Amino acid sequence: TRVRIIHGNILYIILRLENAxxxxxxxxxxxxxxxxxxxxxxxxxxxxxxxxxFN
Structure with a gap:
């Protein structure tokens, strides 16, 4: 479960950086x-x- 949360956070950061x-x-x-x-x-x-x- 902790690994899933960390993985989700990493994916979110990558998405934010790509959009930035x-x-x-x-x-x-x-x-x-x-x-x-x-x-x-x-x-x-x-x-x-x-x-x-002026028009």
């Missing part, structure tokens, strides 16, 4: 991810307003 390769590092840090999402929203809003004003 697909995600940019900044998104893996929770605090930075929040700032990036807010920043993306603000920039998207500015771009929308810019297009609306």
């Amino acid at each position: 390769k697909k995600i940019p590092y900044l998104y893996q840090v929770p605090v930075l991810r929040n700032y990036i999402n807010v920043d993306s929203t603000i920039v998207g809003d500015i771009m929308t307003k810019y297009k609306y004003i």
Whole structure:
């Protein structure tokens, strides 16, 4: 039973490491991810307003 738990933990760690390769590092840090999402929203809003004003 202990071996099964350890094996499951190792598989979980391997899965997390494989998925981490697909995600940019900044998104893996929770605090930075929040700032990036807010920043993306603000920039998207500015771009929308810019297009609306100049088109």
